[in-house]
Structure formats: structure tokens, C-alpha cells
Amino acid sequence: MRNPILAIALLALQPAYAETxxxxxxxxxxxxxxxxxxxxxxxxxxxxxxxHRLVLQGVPASAVSESLRVEVEGARQTGTLLRQDRVPPRDADTPEIDAARQRIEEIEDRIRxxxxxxxRARLAGSAAEASLTFLRGLGENEGLAEAGPDTLRDIARMIRDEAGAAGAAALDAEIAARRIEDQLSDLRDELKAAQQALAALTVEDEDRLFIAIEVDAPEAADATVTLRYLVRGATYWTPAYDLRLATGDAPSLTLERSxxxxxxxxxxxxxxALHLSTLAPVGRAEPNALLPLRLRIGPPEAPVRQSRSQPESDGLASLVAPALEAPAPPPPLWKVAEGPGVTYSYAVPVSIASSADLLRLRLDSLSQPAQERALxxxxxxxxxxxxARVEDGWGEELLPSQYAARYVDGVLVGTSGFPGLAAGQEAEFGFGPIDGLRIKRDVLDQSEGDRGLINRSSERNERVEIEVENLTGRDWPLRVLDRVPYSEQEDLEIWWTASPRPDEDDVDKQRGILAWDFDLGTGDTRxxxxxxxxxxxxxxxxx
Known part of the structure; x- marks a missing residue:
């Protein structure tokens, strides 16, 4: 028999809710x-x-349960119950969904x-067909053989008139039925559109969490329940840019951010209210541990040949456990706050359907004078x-993006990535090829052989000729880049000359990269x- 004292104790532990x-x-x-x-x-x-027990409806199963935080204002919160399995069925149809379903039912009623x-129209035709069948049978009746000529004449006239009327009635009935059915095509198209409209509204998952909040209200009150949680891997955002170059007497470059x-x-x-952040709260919060490094010496061992799939040793680095790197965050756009990471906001409320919408949010635009040239x-x-080059950037940090469309005077000329810029950093962007600036690069002479009688060595000689022609109908400031080899070995000696002499050596600290800067007029060749x-x-x- 169950212990009555234990049963009373368990009963005392059960909460006495006024209502759910x-x-x-x-x-x-x-x-x-x-x-x-x-x-x-x-x-x-x-x-x-x-x-009371408050059953909070509508929280999708994508919520990370460990991150759930519930706050109640207007009553004292005493506990929270979370259930992920055996959740009661969800009934959360919106007025829009109800209206869409009613629309479908209305169209289906009209089709029926x-x-x-x-x-009904064909029933009249069936009756006419039955009359025709009867009249045909009447004309074939053997009893008419004894009838007189006048009687047969009257019967034949009657069969002819009645059969004609019945046939016309059957034909009219079929025509009327087909005309009625012509309405079905439009109705079925209307039904398909209504079903598609409902499908666009019902994109939400049926799986939901069951969250019950136990509260105690000393007196009647209006309460506010706030729930915070994370969803992992179910959201995506990235910056996107449009670069718009306006040519003319005062060129400018406008960057539109989205x-x-x-x-x-x-x-x-x-x-x-939508915010975009660079933080990664579900990533690592602490650095990797640095393990002690112990070295030993001993007799040499026979070398072990590594397979092609094994990486080669990289000195002491191979003795340290590899670090786990956090994934690089995609960059945000519109900065509104700094602290840990950077947060960006959108100025107006946003609506996004789950698994259906890819939304491009237009933010703002920045413009600067630009300098045009050909490269x-x-x-x-x-x-x-x-x-097009902007000397001082746009005055604020711009983060990288895979999407940056390029326009010249309103015409789309290409798409490319955007490298990202620091505040005040000089930037230069390409806006497509200039077909009228023709370039030829020819190797005129190339030889390689031995020279010398006592100290033999090898030698290579090469002559390159670059020709640039302007057929565009306008003058262009032009930069030409080419290269010569370089060496870090004393035994490999390299000499080069150029005519004309390049305006810059080792461009952007890259050894052997040469640059010539000059103006190329219309019809000119260099x-x-x-x-x-x-x-x-x-x-x-x-x-």
C-alpha cells in the first residue's frame, strides 16, 4: 500500500494554479x-x-534551449518549464491565413x-436522346406494316418532327454544357493562384517548443513576458555595395550600401527591429591553451620517408598543437555602436518570411570626388x-563583401568583390575594359647559351616591346605595369634596362614590378x- 504520509507530502508539492x-x-x-x-x-x-501557468506559444524548435531567458514584469516568476518532445499541436493561424483558406473554399464551391x-444541362440532352431512341424504335415497329398509307404518312411525319426537335434539344443541351464548363478553366487558374497565395503565407515550421512559465500575481495586473534566445545557423547576412562612377568634368564615385x-x-x-553584429556569441570565448614545449636530443635515426599525403615538418611549429581558429565573421554595414565587436542597425522595422525571402535592405550612400585613369x-x-581612385576613402570603415556591382554613368559594367577599407584609406576600383586602348606585348629576342672560355657560365637575354595605342576618341592618363625578374642568390645575376625609364620600381613593395605613368592623347601610340x-x-x- 502506498505510504499516506509520502502521498500527502507529494500532494503538498504540487502547485495550486488558479488557471493555465x-x-x-x-x-x-x-x-x-x-x-x-x-x-x-x-x-x-x-x-x-x-x-498561474502561462503557456508561451509560437517559439520555433530552432531556438537553442540552453540560451532561453524569460523575464516577467507585473508578476513574480517562480519557475519555467521547457518541453521539446511531445509538444501539444500548434494552432496559430493568422487572420491572413484564415482569409486565404476561406478564399480557396469559396473558389472550390464555385467550381462545384x-x-x-x-x-444539369446534359440531363436535358440525355432526355432528348431517350426520345430519339424511342422514336427510332417506333419507326421499326412491325405492327405498322398493316397500317394504311395515310396512317403511315402521319406517323412518319410525326417521327420526323419529333426526332428533329429531340436532336436539336440534345445538341443545345451539349452546347450549353460546354459553355458552362468554359468557366472552369478560369476558376481552376484562380484556385491555383489562391493555393499559391496560401503556400506563401504558410512557410513557418510546425515544430514548436512548449514553454510554461509559473507566476504568482498578488493582485490582478497586466503582465509583460519577455523571452530571449539564440538560433544557430538559421540566419545569414552580408553587406552588398553598388559603386557608381559619374564621369565628366568633375568625376565622382558614389558607394551605395545595402x-x-x-x-x-x-x-x-x-x-x-533589426540589428547586424560582428560578434559570434556561439563561437569560442577564450583563447586556445598554449602547451609547454619540451625538446630532447639523442642519436640520429634513419630518416623516414613521408607519404605524399603527409605535410612536411615546419620546424618547432610542428611540435605545437594546432590552434583552432574561429570562423571569420562576415562584415556588417551600418555602424551604430562599438564595444565588443561592432553593431549596425536598420532604420525602419523589417519583415522577412522564413525560408522564402532574400531581402536586400538599402542603407545609405557615400560620395567622393574621383580621379579617372586607365590601367x-x-x-x-x-x-x-x-x-577610379578616391584619395581619402569615404571617411569611415567599410567592410569586405562578395557583392559589389560597378556602374559607369548609370550603366552596369560588371560585378566583383569589395576588399574593405579603413577610414580615410585610399581606394581604387576597376570599371571594365577600355576597348579602344589597344595593347601589344611582344618578345622580340630571346637567347640562352654558354659563354666564356675559362669560367663557363650560362646566360639568357630577352627583349620585350610593349605598344599602347589610343583609339577611344578621348585623352587618357595611363599607367602601364610590367615586370622584370629578381633574384635572392648571389650566383644568379640579373641586369635590366628600360626605355623609357619606369616612373616607379617595386610597385606596392613587390620586387621587380615596374610602372610607367603618362598621358596618352587621342590617336597617340607609345x-x-x-x-x-x-x-x-x-x-x-x-x-
């Missing part, structure tokens, strides 16, 4: 991170005095009505490219020659 109240909540604010999103949702509820009208946003959390976001790399290209000589000892191979 279902509470509808909605997402009001979202902060999207590179690999997650922080969701804030609110609910309003009127509570009578007493203890048209089909009934068509069947954000591409998508979410697959399982519920639609409607009129939420030629004859080693790779046969035309020069249209470039030629650059580069002579290179390399020597190295006999028996060595040039690589």
Missing part, C-alpha cells in the same frame, strides 16, 4: 550575428490574482456549382581598364622596351 493561460508572443527585435541570431520576443497578458450546372538578409528559423519575422597590364591583357640579361654558373638550372 495560453499566451501568444511575437518577435519584436533581432540581432543577427555571423553564425547565429539573438531573438527577443514579447507577450502581453492580463492576470487575475493568484498563481459550375460542374453541377453542366451536369545588406542582404535571409533567415530560416521556422517562423516569419514581421515588423521587427594596363600587358603581360595578361590586350586592353587597358577603366579605373612604345616601351625592356632588355633583361641573366647569368648563372655552369651546371646550374634556371628555375
Amino acid at each position: 493561460i495560453a499566451v501568444s508572443s511575437r518577435v519584436t527585435e533581432v540581432t543577427m550575428h555571423p553564425d547565429s541570431a539573438a531573438i527577443l520576443r514579447r507577450a502581453e497578458v492580463s492576470l487575475p490574482a493568484g498563481r 456549382g459550375v460542374e453541377d450546372d453542366a451536369r 545588406a542582404l538578409v535571409r533567415q530560416t528559423t521556422g517562423e516569419n519575422w514581421t515588423d521587427v 594596363a597590364v600587358p603581360f595578361h591583357d590586350q586592353t587597358a581598364f577603366h579605373m 612604345t616601351i622596351r625592356i632588355d633583361t640579361t641573366l647569368t648563372w654558373p655552369e651546371g646550374m638550372v634556371l628555375r
Whole structure:
């Protein structure tokens, strides 16, 4: 027999709730991170005095349960129950969904009505067909053989008239039925559109969490329930740019900033306050541990040949455990706050359907005077490219993006990535090839052989000629880039000359990269020659 004292004790532990109240909540604010999103949702509820259980509806199963935090204002919160399995069925249809379903039912009723009208019309045709069958049988009746000529004449006339009327009635009935059925095509198209409209509204997942909040209200009050949680891997955002170059007497470069946003959390976001952040709250919060490094010495061992799949040793670095690197966050756009990381906001409420919408949010635009020029790399290209340079950047940090469309005077000329810029950093961007700036790069002479009688060595000579021609109908400031080899070995000696002499050596600290800057007028042609000589000892191979 069950222990009565234990039973009373267990009964005393059961909460005495005045009632269980279902509470509808909605997402009001979202902060999207590179690999997650922080969701804030609110609910309003009127509570009578007493203890109650508030069942918070609508939280999708994508929520990370460990991150759930519940706050109640207007009543004392005593506990929270979370259930992920065996959740009661969800009933959260919106008025829009109800209206869409009613629309489908209305169209289906109209289709059934048209089909009934068509069947009713064909019934009249069936009756006419039955009359025709009877009249045919009457004309074949053997009893008419004894009838007189006048009687037969009257019967034949009657059969002819009645059969004609019955046939016309059957034909009219079929025509009427087909005309009625013609309405079905439009109705079925209308039904398909209504079903598609409903499908666009019902993109949310059915799986939901069961969250019950135990509260105690000393007196009747209006309470506010706030729920915060993370979703992992169900949100995505990245910056996007449009670079617009305006040419003319005063060229300018305008950068239009946007954000591409998508979410697959399982519920639609409607009129939420949206923030974009560089923080990664579900990533590592602490650095990797640095392990002690112990070295030993001993007799040499036979070398072990590594397979091709094994990486080669990198000195002492191979003795240290490799670090786990946090994923690089995709960059945000519109800065509103700094602290740990950077947070950006959108100025108006945003609505995004789950697994359906890819939203491009237009933010702002920045403009600066630009300097145009042509850039030629004859080693790779046969035309020069249209470039625009902004000397002082745009005065604030701009983060990298894979999406940066390029426009010249409103015409799209290409798309490319955006490298990101620090505040005040000089920037230069390409805006497509200039077909009228023709480039030729020819190797006129190339020889390699041995020289010398006593100290034998090897030698290579090369002459390169670059020709640039302007057929565009306008003058261009032009930069030409080419290269000569360089060496870090004393035995490999390299000499080179160029005519004309380059305006810059080792461009951007890259050894051997040369640059010529000049203005190329309409119809003009310029030629650059580069002579290179390399020597190295006999028996060595040039690589």
C-alpha cells in the first residue's frame, strides 16, 4: 500500500494554479550575428490574482534551449518549464491565413456549382436522346406494316418532327454544357493562384517548443513576458555595395550600401527591429591553451620517408598543437555602436518570411570626388581598364563583401568583390575594359647559351616591346605595369634596362614590378622596351 504520509507530502508539492493561460508572443527585435541570431520576443497578458501557468506559444524548435531567458514584469516568476518532445499541436493561424483558406473554399464551391450546372444541362440532352431512341424504335415497329398509307404518312411525319426537335434539344443541351464548363478553366487558374497565395503565407515550421512559465500575481495586473534566445545557423547576412562612377568634368564615385538578409528559423519575422553584429556569441570565448614545449636530443635515426599525403615538418611549429581558429565573421554595414565587436542597425522595422525571402535592405550612400585613369597590364591583357581612385576613402570603415556591382554613368559594367577599407584609406576600383586602348606585348629576342672560355657560365637575354595605342576618341592618363625578374642568390645575376625609364620600381613593395605613368592623347601610340640579361654558373638550372 502506498505510504499516506509520502502521498500527502507529494500532494503538498504540487502547485495550486488558479488557471493555465495560453499566451501568444511575437518577435519584436533581432540581432543577427555571423553564425547565429539573438531573438527577443514579447507577450502581453492580463492576470487575475493568484498563481498561474502561462503557456508561451509560437517559439520555433530552432531556438537553442540552453540560451532561453524569460523575464516577467507585473508578476513574480517562480519557475519555467521547457518541453521539446511531445509538444501539444500548434494552432496559430493568422487572420491572413484564415482569409486565404476561406478564399480557396469559396473558389472550390464555385467550381462545384459550375460542374453541377453542366451536369444539369446534359440531363436535358440525355432526355432528348431517350426520345430519339424511342422514336427510332417506333419507326421499326412491325405492327405498322398493316397500317394504311395515310396512317403511315402521319406517323412518319410525326417521327420526323419529333426526332428533329429531340436532336436539336440534345445538341443545345451539349452546347450549353460546354459553355458552362468554359468557366472552369478560369476558376481552376484562380484556385491555383489562391493555393499559391496560401503556400506563401504558410512557410513557418510546425515544430514548436512548449514553454510554461509559473507566476504568482498578488493582485490582478497586466503582465509583460519577455523571452530571449539564440538560433544557430538559421540566419545569414552580408553587406552588398553598388559603386557608381559619374564621369565628366568633375568625376565622382558614389558607394551605395545595402545588406542582404535571409533567415530560416521556422517562423516569419514581421515588423521587427533589426540589428547586424560582428560578434559570434556561439563561437569560442577564450583563447586556445598554449602547451609547454619540451625538446630532447639523442642519436640520429634513419630518416623516414613521408607519404605524399603527409605535410612536411615546419620546424618547432610542428611540435605545437594546432590552434583552432574561429570562423571569420562576415562584415556588417551600418555602424551604430562599438564595444565588443561592432553593431549596425536598420532604420525602419523589417519583415522577412522564413525560408522564402532574400531581402536586400538599402542603407545609405557615400560620395567622393574621383580621379579617372586607365590601367594596363600587358603581360595578361590586350586592353587597358577603366579605373577610379578616391584619395581619402569615404571617411569611415567599410567592410569586405562578395557583392559589389560597378556602374559607369548609370550603366552596369560588371560585378566583383569589395576588399574593405579603413577610414580615410585610399581606394581604387576597376570599371571594365577600355576597348579602344589597344595593347601589344611582344618578345622580340630571346637567347640562352654558354659563354666564356675559362669560367663557363650560362646566360639568357630577352627583349620585350610593349605598344599602347589610343583609339577611344578621348585623352587618357595611363599607367602601364610590367615586370622584370629578381633574384635572392648571389650566383644568379640579373641586369635590366628600360626605355623609357619606369616612373616607379617595386610597385606596392613587390620586387621587380615596374610602372610607367603618362598621358596618352587621342590617336597617340607609345612604345616601351625592356632588355633583361641573366647569368648563372655552369651546371646550374634556371628555375
